[in-house]
Amino acid sequence: MGRMDIVQQVFSVSDFIAVVNQTLEYAYPNIEVEGEVASFKVNQGKFVFFDIKDSGGSIGCFMTVWQLRVPIEDGMKVIVTAAPKLTQWGKFSLTVKAVRPSGEGALKKSFELLKAKLEVEGLFAPERKRQLPLIPRHVAVISSTQAAGYADFIKILNDRWVGIRVDVAHVQVQGTDAPDQIIRAVEYFNQRELIPEVLVIIRGGGSADDLAAFNDELLVRSIAGSRIPTLIGVGHETDESLADLVADVRAATPSNAAQILVPDRLDIIRAVRAQVGSLLPRIMQVVDQQKQEVRERLTDIVRKIEQVVDEKAMYISNLRNVLAQLNPNAVLSRGYALIRGNIKVGSLIEIETNKAILGAEVKNVVNK
Amino acid sequence: MSSTNKSIQEKTAGLTKLVAWFDSDEFTLESALDKFKQAEKLALDIEKDLTSLKNEIQIVKKKFD
Numbered sequence: 001m002g003r004m005d006i007v008q009q010v011f012s013v014s015d016f017i018a019v020v021n022q023t024l025e026y027a028y029p030n031i032e033v034e035g036e037v038a039s040f041k042v043n044q045g046k047f048v049f050f051d052i053k054d055s056g057g058s059i060g061c062f063m064t065v066w067q068l069r070v071p072i073e074d075g076m077k078v079i080v081t082a083a084p085k086l087t088q089w090g091k092f093s094l095t096v097k098a099v100r101p102s103g104e105g106a107l108k109k110s111f112e113l114l115k116a117k118l119e120v121e122g123l124f125a126p127e128r129k130r131q132l133p134l135i136p137r138h139v140a141v142i143s144s145t146q147a148a149g150y151a152d153f154i155k156i157l158n159d160r161w162v163g164i165r166v167d168v169a170h171v172q173v174q175g176t177d178a179p180d181q182i183i184r185a186v187e188y189f190n191q192r193e194l195i196p197e198v199l200v201i202i203r204g205g206g207s208a209d210d211l212a213a214f215n216d217e218l219l220v221r222s223i224a225g226s227r228i229p230t231l232i233g234v235g236h237e238t239d240e241s242l243a244d245l246v247a248d249v250r251a252a253t254p255s256n257a258a259q260i261l262v263p264d265r266l267d268i269i270r271a272v273r274a275q276v277g278s279l280l281p282r283i284m285q286v287v288d289q290q291k292q293e294v295r296e297r298l299t300d301i302v303r304k305i306e307q308v309v310d311e312k313a314m315y316i317s318n319l320r321n322v323l324a325q326l327n328p329n330a331v332l333s334r335g336y337a338l339i340r341g342n343i344k345v346g347s348l349i350e351i352e353t354n355k356a357i358l359g360a361e362v363k364n365v366v367n368k
Numbered sequence: 369m370s371s372t373n374k375s376i377q378e379k380t381a382g383l384t385k386l387v388a389w390f391d392s393d394e395f396t397l398e399s400a401l402d403k404f405k406q407a408e409k410l411a412l413d414i415e416k417d418l419t420s421l422k423n424e425i426q427i428v429k430k431k432f433d
Contacts, residue, residue, distance in 0.1 A: 135377055145427060162421035163376055169428045181432040188430060265418040275387045276411040282390050283400050
């Protein structure tokens with residue numbers, strides 16, 4: 001038999017396109033292709049078209065605008081997650097599910113583009129920032145429970161404070177699924193009847209690509225829209241993500257997030273001891289003050305009594321002087337004499353001087 | 369909601385209030401010893417709570433993928 005004989009079926013064009021698409025879907029349900037963006041355009045505000053190319057070829061790509069989670073532009077190196085498809089016009093294209101920048105330059109460019117866009121909207125404005133409660137009683141944590149950053153956070157939290165209810169949502173913290181999982185966890189906690197007082201999102205350090213999930217536009221908007229105050233501790237101290245910028249409070253690392261979230265109980269114990277320790281000296285100080293006041297009052301009373309006694313003594317002394325001057329002896333001592341008896345001629349009288357008492361007879365009396 | 373931690377906060381607030389009393393115009397020597405004993409007991413309770421209690425960590429059962 002010749003080769004032509006093995007052709008068993010004649011397809012219509014539509015059927016053939018459908019069969020090719022089925023084959024593609026079976027063989028390549030989800031592929032990732034890396035290349036450079038070209039001819040990027042958005043039609044009707046909904047549909048995104050661009051080509052992805054390298055030195056050897058170019059493929060058309062299509063996606064919806066809400067699937068585009070990071071800004072891209074011509075010349076940017078990206079990785080698209082897509083399904084290949086043959087259109088009804090016979091054109092081969094990639095139906096893109098997700099696109100992410102590839103390489104340090106593209107990641108940085110995408111970061112700067114989105115940062116500028118969100119900054120204009122005021123999402124990073126200081127006046128939007130809310131304060132965290134001083135000591136929260138109920139905290140929600142979004143992280144991968146297998147990540148070292150999560151373990152660090154829990155260890156520091158347990159070392160520092162106790163009695164907190166911590167609800168943990170286990171999510172992926174890197175890769176294409178991470179942003180949506182974190183968004184769902186943010187929504188979950190925000191929709192609870194009893195909402196936590198703080199929402200903590202943590203992830204340890206990693207490469208720029210590992211941390212790219214935290215620069216996802218929808219995730220950043222989700223954090224901005226959280227009615228629960230947010231604390232973000234992603235990566236190392238030098239890493240800066242858009243999630244950091246939009247959070248109410250940014251921690252440098254997961255460990256630092258725990259330090260920000262709660263005080264150190266050892267500090268509190270020391271402070272409590274110091275507070276109580278300061279009370280006895282305070283009481284003794286008041287006792288000393290009151291003793292001093294009593295002493296001063298007693299001194300005043302004694303001084304007043306002495307003053308009254310002095311006044312009375314002076315009064316008596318004055319009286320004594322007056323009495324002394326009225327004493328007849330004092331008059332006699334000045335040379336006067338005291339006469340006793342009838343003052344008529346022939347009477348015997350007694351004359352008392354300072355030094356003697358004389359007997360005498362009245363010889364004559366002349367009226368003055 | 370953890371009621372134990374709430375009580376640590378309440379106790380801390382109570383202690384702060386008691387300490388403030390010692391510096392207030394309401395201070396009297398007659399009441400000071402009683403207030404001091406209350407403060408001492410609260411401080412011991414707080415210290416005991418802070419050294420004996422644990423955090424209550426629960427992994428949410430819901431899947432987010």
